[in-house]
Amino acid sequence: xxxxxxxxxxxxxxxxxxxxxxxxxxxxxxxxxxxxxxxxxxxxxxxxxxxxxxxxxxxxxxxxxxxxxxxxxxxxxxxxxxxxxxxxxxxxxxxxxxxxxxxxxxxxxxxxxxxxxxxxxxxxxxxxxxxxxxxxxxxxxxxxxxxxxxxxxxxxxxxxxxxxxxxxxxxxxxxxxxxxxxxxxxxxxxxxxxxxxxxxxxxxxxxxxxxxxxxxxxxxxxxxxxxxxxxxxxxxxxxxxxxxxxxxxxxxxxxxxxxxxxxxxxxxxxxxxxxxxxxx
Numbered sequence: 591x592x593x594x595x596x597x598x599x600x601x602x603x604x605x606x607x608x609x610x611x612x613x614x615x616x617x618x619x620x621x622x623x624x625x626x627x628x629x630x631x632x633x634x635x636x637x638x639x640x641x642x643x644x645x646x647x648x649x650x651x652x653x654x655x656x657x658x659x660x661x662x663x664x665x666x667x668x669x670x671x672x673x674x675x676x677x678x679x680x681x682x683x684x685x686x687x688x689x690x691x692x693x694x695x696x697x698x699x700x701x702x703x704x705x706x707x708x709x710x711x712x713x714x715x716x717x718x719x720x721x722x723x724x725x726x727x728x729x730x731x732x733x734x735x736x737x738x739x740x741x742x743x744x745x746x747x748x749x750x751x752x753x754x755x756x757x758x759x760x761x762x763x764x765x766x767x768x769x770x771x772x773x774x775x776x777x778x779x780x781x782x783x784x785x786x787x788x789x790x791x792x793x794x795x796x797x798x799x800x801x802x803x804x805x806x807x808x809x810x811x812x813x814x815x816x817x818x819x820x821x822x823x824x825x826x827x828x829x830x831x832x833x834x835x836x837x838x839x840x841x842x843x844x845x846x847x848x849x850x851x852x853x854x855x856x857x858x859x860x861x862x863x864x865x866x867x868x869x870x
Contacts (some may be wrong), residue, residue: 593723595696601685606696606721613637615721615728618698619652620683625669626700626717629653631800634728635851638793640800642757647820651755654847656734658828660745661713664706667750679712680705694722711739728849729862731869735842738835746831748779749816752845753824754800756787764789764821765799767854769863774817781812784863785823786854796852801859805844806867809833844869 594609604618616631629652630639641653650657650669657667664679665672672678687699697720704713718733734752744750758764766774768782777785783806788799804813804825816824825845827833835841846866848859 593694595689595691595721597689597696599686599689602683604686604689604698606689608723616730618686618700618719620686620700620702621681623680623682625652625655625657625666625681626683626702627652627655628719628730631728631730631847631849633791633794633798633849633851634723634726635798636793636795638791638798638851640756640791640798640849642755645755645757645820648755648822651753651822654730654752654754656715656717656752658744658750659747660743660828661704662706662740662743663745664712666704676707679707680709694724695720697721712742713738725858726850727862730847730849732845732847733842734845735840736835737840738837740837742835744828744833744835747826747828749818749824749826750828751824751826751843752802753816753822754787754802754847755820755822756789756800757791758789758820758822762790765854766817766821766823767856768815769812769856769860771856774821777815777817779814779816779829781814783812784859785815785817785825786848786856786859787821787823788854789821794851798849798851799854801848801850801854801862803846803848803859803863803866805846805869808843808845809841 596609684701689698716735786801791798814829
């Protein structure tokens with residue numbers, strides 16, 4: 591049975607609900623001066639909140655978001671809040687596109703201009719999102735495109751790209767599992783087809799989690815992953831080494847984000863990855 595969606599949309603903020611039960615699913619933010627991000631993203635069973643925005647340990651992190659370090663020597667990660675703030679670039683989102691429903695999916699798009707501190711444009715970012723509910727989980731697909739406004743060198747770095755921040759607390763703990771069977775800290779920097787995070791979530795009896803699936807056509811697939819001490823995860827091509835885009839060229843990466851209640855089910859995630867790899 592296909593899920594019906596309802597939404598409350600403006601040029602800067604979009605809210606998606608399940609229409610038949612009015613259960614909130616996610617909020618898409620698109621600030622005029624700032625990076626786009628998704629928070630909160632809810633679990634499918636009891637609607638506990640799976641993401642965290644601006645935690646004290648990393649105040650520049652926002653649920654599900656994208657950032658990179660060393661883009662022609664400029665940082666697009668810490669939003670002027672880190673030690674090298676004078677080297678940080680600027681984000682400026684265009685207005686959100688109106689959402690469209692097609693079959694079981696609702697789709698929308700946001701664009702963001704990445705500029706040097708002085709305002710010179712470097713990259714145009716396009717995020718195309720689509721959401722479906724399948725077999726007890728939310729599947730949120732992202733097609734992430736960067737188009738170069740000038741010749742770009744992306745430097746080698748320990749992390750960068752799509753990033754997930756969940757509400758980890760040391761006293762409550764949590765778990766990471768990769769498609770290769772690795773946990774934290776062994777998973778840090780290692781290649782995997784998917785990585786999942788689970789932790790206790792307020793309002794979810796058995797906790798909840800999120801997995802990110804790396805499409806098999808992405809550069810460096812299976813990509814190496816950042817897995818940090820608070821169980822933040824990021825498929826990070828930049829771990830392997832530097833890469834380049836010439837002016838006018840584009841880089842495209844595709845991911846599927848699976849939001850689930852209860853524990854990590856590796857067989858289910860591997861099956862979902864097989865389904866995802868067959869998608870155009």
